[in-house]
Amino acid sequence: MDKRVESENLVETIEIEVLRYRPEQDIGPITQRFSVPYSNTMSVLEALQQIKDEQDPTLSFRWSCRMAICGSCGMMINGVPKLACRTFLHEYYPARISVAPLKHFPIERDLVIAAAQYIRKLESIKPYIVPREPRSLEQGEYLQSPAQVERYKQFSTCINCMLCYAACPQFGLDSKFLGPGVLSLAPRYNADSRDGARDERMAMMHTDEGVWGCTAVGYCSEVCPKDVDPANAVNQNKMTSALDYFLRFVMPGRTT
Amino acid sequence: MSEQRMSAQRPYIRSTDGWWRDNPYYVRYMLREFSSLLVYAYGLVLLVGLVRLSQGEAAYDQWLEALRNPWALAFHGVMLLVLLYHTWSWFEIMPKTLPAIRLGGKRLSDGAINVIGLAAALVCCAALYGVALWLAR
Numbered sequence: 001m002d003k004r005v006e007s008e009n010l011v012e013t014i015e016i017e018v019l020r021y022r023p024e025q026d027i028g029p030i031t032q033r034f035s036v037p038y039s040n041t042m043s044v045l046e047a048l049q050q051i052k053d054e055q056d057p058t059l060s061f062r063w064s065c066r067m068a069i070c071g072s073c074g075m076m077i078n079g080v081p082k083l084a085c086r087t088f089l090h091e092y093y094p095a096r097i098s099v100a101p102l103k104h105f106p107i108e109r110d111l112v113i114a115a116a117q118y119i120r121k122l123e124s125i126k127p128y129i130v131p132r133e134p135r136s137l138e139q140g141e142y143l144q145s146p147a148q149v150e151r152y153k154q155f156s157t158c159i160n161c162m163l164c165y166a167a168c169p170q171f172g173l174d175s176k177f178l179g180p181g182v183l184s185l186a187p188r189y190n191a192d193s194r195d196g197a198r199d200e201r202m203a204m205m206h207t208d209e210g211v212w213g214c215t216a217v218g219y220c221s222e223v224c225p226k227d228v229d230p231a232n233a234v235n236q237n238k239m240t241s242a243l244d245y246f247l248r249f250v251m252p253g254r255t256t
Numbered sequence: 257m258s259e260q261r262m263s264a265q266r267p268y269i270r271s272t273d274g275w276w277r278d279n280p281y282y283v284r285y286m287l288r289e290f291s292s293l294l295v296y297a298y299g300l301v302l303l304v305g306l307v308r309l310s311q312g313e314a315a316y317d318q319w320l321e322a323l324r325n326p327w328a329l330a331f332h333g334v335m336l337l338v339l340l341y342h343t344w345s346w347f348e349i350m351p352k353t354l355p356a357i358r359l360g361g362k363r364l365s366d367g368a369i370n371v372i373g374l375a376a377a378l379v380c381c382a383a384l385y386g387v388a389l390w391l392a393r
């Protein structure tokens with residue numbers, strides 16, 4: 001018997017079941033199984049790359065950094081929103097792994113979701129510092145104390161991976177809901193001592209599509225790979241939103 | 257050449273039917289929300305008691321008598337469990353709903369908020385029973 005074939009038979013493999021959708025040929029998503037050589041240092045992303053390189057080049061998925069910082073490779077792994085790059089085959093081996101595109105988003109193709117709506121929402125809350133007061137170069141940098149940094153640091157680690165959206169049933173039921181990610185980035189900038197666009201952001205947070213669309217399910221915080229704790233951010237802002245509502249009666253001139 | 261375009265865009269939207277059965281986390285969430293409806297129901301039972309009290313001693317005694325019915329007792333047994341679960345679930349989610357509490361520069365942990373909340377509930381219950389017993393002397 002051929003020695004090569006024999007040694008190949010000894011390679012351990014793991015089955016990966018991928019939800020596929022090719023808009024030009026499929027009416028709806030279908031599942032397809034692949035068998036991938038197993039090693040205990042291999043991530044789910046590497047397994048998908050193995051499939052694309054060696055088995056089916058048409059398989060589509062997003063990825064970039066391979067180290068949980070770009071936020072591109074979010075997908076449902078055995079029904080749980082995870083980053084494929086930091087989910088390892090050994091966590092499931094020898095059982096089969098199912099991989100599907102992030103829930104609650106339209107599927108563009110295979111594991112690629114349509115993210116345009118998310119990007120629009122993200123832009124709408126001005127996810128950047130709008131200077132509170134203009135400063136010239138001669139006046140130097142905007143100084144911040146460690147205590148001031150501490151106020152927004154936790155919410156600043158978001159990588160826009162959208163796992164929290166796949167975890168949020170309120171977003172699943174109503175895609176107009178701004179959602180956990182965007183609603184955690186708004187307070188990140190609101191809480192920044194250098195920023196001056198709080199009123200504009202709060203106007204969006206006050207609505208039903210803003211913080212009040214959240215029912216404190218809390219699963220967003222469970223799945224967040226960066227410990228942003230979106231559920232906490234959103235619910236803190238319910239208090240801020242309510243305070244703003246009542247304060248405008250006692251403090252005329254407040255805009256929100 | 258074929259007319260078929262490689263970039264055919266036809267985003268597929270998946271159904272959310274039965275979404276809460278997908279994940280044990282959602283099932284617990286639905287139980288928490290459902291338990292609040294039962295808390296509401298028990299609030300109504302107590303409200304009826306208050307109305308009967310305002311109608312005089314006889315009416316109030318009738319209400320008390322109705323509560324001694326085996327079905328009413330079983331209902332209370334179930335309600336006790338529901339209320340315990342509701343109390344637990346309330347304080348379980350509390351770290352997510354509270355603004356960050358800082359003690360000496362360090363953030364109070366989720367576990368500490370759970371424990372403090374549950375301890376406060378326990379103390380309040382004990383105090384309420386204490387007052388009730390004292391009034392009923």
